[in-house]
Amino acid sequence: MSYSDSGNTWRNDGGAQPHAYDPYLHPELFRGVATRRVFAFLIDMVVISVPVILGYLFIAVFGVVTLGLGWALFWLAWPASVIWAIVYYGACIGGPSSATIGMRVMDLELRTWYGAPGYFVLGATHAVLFWVTFSFLSPFVVLIGLFNGRRRLLHDFVLGTVVINNSVRAPVPQAARTY
Numbered sequence: 001m002s003y004s005d006s007g008n009t010w011r012n013d014g015g016a017q018p019h020a021y022d023p024y025l026h027p028e029l030f031r032g033v034a035t036r037r038v039f040a041f042l043i044d045m046v047v048i049s050v051p052v053i054l055g056y057l058f059i060a061v062f063g064v065v066t067l068g069l070g071w072a073l074f075w076l077a078w079p080a081s082v083i084w085a086i087v088y089y090g091a092c093i094g095g096p097s098s099a100t101i102g103m104r105v106m107d108l109e110l111r112t113w114y115g116a117p118g119y120f121v122l123g124a125t126h127a128v129l130f131w132v133t134f135s136f137l138s139p140f141v142v143l144i145g146l147f148n149g150r151r152r153l154l155h156d157f158v159l160g161t162v163v164i165n166n167s168v169r170a171p172v173p174q175a176a177r178t179y
Helices: 033-065 069-093 101-105 120-147 154-159
Strands: 108-112 161-165
Touching (some): 033 069, 108 120, 154 161
């Protein structure tokens, strides 16, 4: 891409970035990703739910101790749960591993279609868009991943992301020889 000779107009010479992960050249990047995403999601739900449940228990006990006054905090619990989930996904995907805790356990990594690692806003938007699309189109969101080579779900297409096997992308170095 460059400016034309007059300097005022922008010209695109076809310099768009290609897809970094081709499922036909590197099928090992996408082998088992759909199944592992389900288990990663379940692990992440446990990680998100534990602090939320502890928060509800704290409010319940605090309400008993304050003779019912502390129960007024229950109206904050749901918005705090939503904010916690968005911050969790944003911080994890925006972190150095570009993966949530569940994705790390299942050895997955979220990347942009051109290969860049995730960032906070992408992670937070990914979570929000997943929940919105899943709420309205639940079977379609999951089924679309079975019919494409990169195993991308509907929100992955919208955001331009792809989930890959991390161990294949970054091979583990061999152990040192002991002889």
